[in-house]
Amino acid sequence: MQWWCAARGSAWTWSWQAYPGVWLFILAIGLAYWRLYGRGRPLRARHAGAHEEEVPTGGGVPPRGWPGWFLAGLLCLWLALDWPLGALGAGYLASVHMLQFVLITLIAPPLILLGVPAGRPELRAGSRSLLRLVTHPLIALVTFNLIIIFTHLPSVVDGLMATQLGSFLIDLVWLVGGVIFWWPIILDSPARPGFGHPMKIGYLILATIVNTGTFLYLTFSELPVYSIYELAPPVYGIPARDDQRVAGLLMKVGTAAVLWTAIGILFYLWYREENDEPTSTSHA
Amino acid sequence: MTGARRSISRPLALGSAALLLTLVACDAGSEAARATEGDRRPSGTDAAPGYRGVALQPGPRPDFALSNVDGKAFSFRQETEGQLALLFFGYTNCPDICPVHMAGIAAVLRELPWETRDRIEVVFVSTDPERDTPERMREWLSGFDPGFIGLRGDMETVNRIQSALALPLAVRGAVPPDGEEGGGYEVGHAAQVLVFGAGDLRLAYPFGTRQADWKHDLPLLVSELEASHRR
Numbered sequence: 001m002q003w004w005c006a007a008r009g010s011a012w013t014w015s016w017q018a019y020p021g022v023w024l025f026i027l028a029i030g031l032a033y034w035r036l037y038g039r040g041r042p043l044r045a046r047h048a049g050a051h052e053e054e055v056p057t058g059g060g061v062p063p064r065g066w067p068g069w070f071l072a073g074l075l076c077l078w079l080a081l082d083w084p085l086g087a088l089g090a091g092y093l094a095s096v097h098m099l100q101f102v103l104i105t106l107i108a109p110p111l112i113l114l115g116v117p118a119g120r121p122e123l124r125a126g127s128r129s130l131l132r133l134v135t136h137p138l139i140a141l142v143t144f145n146l147i148i149i150f151t152h153l154p155s156v157v158d159g160l161m162a163t164q165l166g167s168f169l170i171d172l173v174w175l176v177g178g179v180i181f182w183w184p185i186i187l188d189s190p191a192r193p194g195f196g197h198p199m200k201i202g203y204l205i206l207a208t209i210v211n212t213g214t215f216l217y218l219t220f221s222e223l224p225v226y227s228i229y230e231l232a233p234p235v236y237g238i239p240a241r242d243d244q245r246v247a248g249l250l251m252k253v254g255t256a257a258v259l260w261t262a263i264g265i266l267f268y269l270w271y272r273e274e275n276d277e278p279t280s281t282s283h284a
Numbered sequence: 285m286t287g288a289r290r291s292i293s294r295p296l297a298l299g300s301a302a303l304l305l306t307l308v309a310c311d312a313g314s315e316a317a318r319a320t321e322g323d324r325r326p327s328g329t330d331a332a333p334g335y336r337g338v339a340l341q342p343g344p345r346p347d348f349a350l351s352n353v354d355g356k357a358f359s360f361r362q363e364t365e366g367q368l369a370l371l372f373f374g375y376t377n378c379p380d381i382c383p384v385h386m387a388g389i390a391a392v393l394r395e396l397p398w399e400t401r402d403r404i405e406v407v408f409v410s411t412d413p414e415r416d417t418p419e420r421m422r423e424w425l426s427g428f429d430p431g432f433i434g435l436r437g438d439m440e441t442v443n444r445i446q447s448a449l450a451l452p453l454a455v456r457g458a459v460p461p462d463g464e465e466g467g468g469y470e471v472g473h474a475a476q477v478l479v480f481g482a483g484d485l486r487l488a489y490p491f492g493t494r495q496a497d498w499k500h501d502l503p504l505l506v507s508e509l510e511a512s513h514r515r
Contacts, residue, residue, distance in 0.1 A: 011379030222395070223495045230388070230494055233380035237427065239387060240495070 004164040004171075005081065007091030011233040014084070021168065022081045026074060029112075033070055037117055064186075070115025077108040081171060090167050093238065094218075094229040095246040097161075101151075101174060102254035105144075109178035110262070113186040120189055132190040135183040137203050145210045147177035152214050154225045161228050181207070185262065197270035201263055208259045211251060219248030335504065336497040337479060337487035345369065345480045348445045350409065350435040353418040353425075358435055360407065366513065367405045368505050369480040373446055373454065375412035375471045376424040381491050382408075383428075385477055390428035392498040403506045409445070410436040411454035411473045449478065481505045482512035 002008075003021035062068055079085060080103035089097035123131060133139065150156060151170050160166030184192060185200050195203075217225070224230035224240040332339035347361040360371070370389065374382035386408070393401050408425060410416035413436045421434035436442075443453045455472040475491035479501075485508075489497070 227494055231384055231492060234383050239391060241391060
């Protein structure tokens with residue numbers, strides 16, 4: 001039995017496989033959230049965090065700090081890491097690997113961060129300085145894109161996805177990269193007064209552009225670039241190159257769909273702010 | 285809050301370290317298990333000069349005859365004379381090696397100029413004649429390339445041919461008790477594609493040969509074949 005999804009070399013079957021490492025990982029994140037933000041506090045009180053005005057006054061979109069956001073993010077992460085997506089993406093189909101990438105870096109992290117109450121996390125001075133540096137928008141954007149490039153290099157994918165530890169490292173780096181990328185957009189700690197809605201929109205627009213190189217490389221490469229998927233037992237006879245093209249398109253389209261949705265929300269919030277309309281929610 | 289953070293940070297750190305160590309230990313085992321698979325992959329050190337395939341002892345093309353999917357006799361040496369011949373022994377229910385080889389070769393052939401493609405014959409000999417009926421072979425091979433040639437014969441003949449080529453003989457596995465998909469049993473067989481080029485040139489392309497390798501070697505092998513015919 002494997003503890004984390006990695007390339008197996010055997011033919012794909014729809015027989016369920018247990019990956020206890022994934023369960024422990026998800027459980028650890030859930031427990032950490034519960035210990036930091038949830039224990040002993042009534043559900044409604046948890047919404048408030050440091051800003052009572054963010055508690056919903058009835059209906060509408062749940063506010064920052066709502067545990068439901070966190071649970072949705074955790075569920076999304078679990079879906080991406082566990083069987084069948086985890087197993088298919090680790091050793092059979094590059095397109096599923098890319099779907100995992102979108103889920104782990106672009107969908108799960110913002111949901112998880114939305115579950116963190118406003119004004120949190122509270123950190124000691126040393127940690128705060130480090131966090132301020134790491135989550136500086138410029139550094140976060142560069143880090144995220146370096147992670148995208150590095151974790152899609154053929155030598156890295158072929159080298160790491162063959163082992164459980166390597167596959168785990170790629171998933172972990174994606175998650176950390178996603179959290180760093182979304183942090184300045186969603187969390188207000190550490191505070192960045194100069195990084196308002198227009199800057200956030202610009203940040204996300206830049207992010208839609210910079211993955212183009214990887215997209216082009218995967219989509220228009222004449223040959224399969226990853227040996228792990230090219231030499232994997234075929235799934236439903238899908239040719240390796242077609243699978244790789246779908247992966248490239250998924251990277252571009254999936255990323256664009258998520259980022260432009262976020263850009264739309266930021267525009268809306270900016271508009272509301274400019275028109276001085278009171279808002280009961282704060283999502284970014 | 286700071287106190288709470290301190291109280292959980294140490295157990296979390298210790299737990300994470302312990303988990304990481306366990307994972308590394310588990311992974312070492314799986315790495316060792318994978319090593320046998322890695323051994324089948326081509327190595328640059330024993331590649332034939334100029335080619336990515338592995339050089340074999342030079343020799344004439346094997347002279348054998350089997351039935352094609354139309355039930356007609358196919359003499360390998362005669363039918364492939366003047367052509368670059370790729371010979372592979374496998375079976376259509378194979379879950380991994382056979383479809384990967386066939387798909388890789390077919391994908392590269394589709395990209396070659398027709399005059400190069402026209403000089404290449406891919407011959408697939410069944411190591412599972414019981415399940416590989418002519419219809420089944422025609423359907424399966426056409427899924428990759430309608431030009432691929434399927435041959436079958438009794439196992440004794442097929443094994444004699446493999447033995448003459450110094451290939452391991454095909455071994456039929458036991459039928460699993462739960463009757464898994466794919467026909468119930470697997471067949472162990474040689475994993476390399478043999479290539480017969482100009483003169484006595486023989487090359488082997490083990491499992492792990494990539495499309496990039498075929499794309500590099502096939503045009504070169506055809507060029508050399510044509511040059512030898514001109515001489």
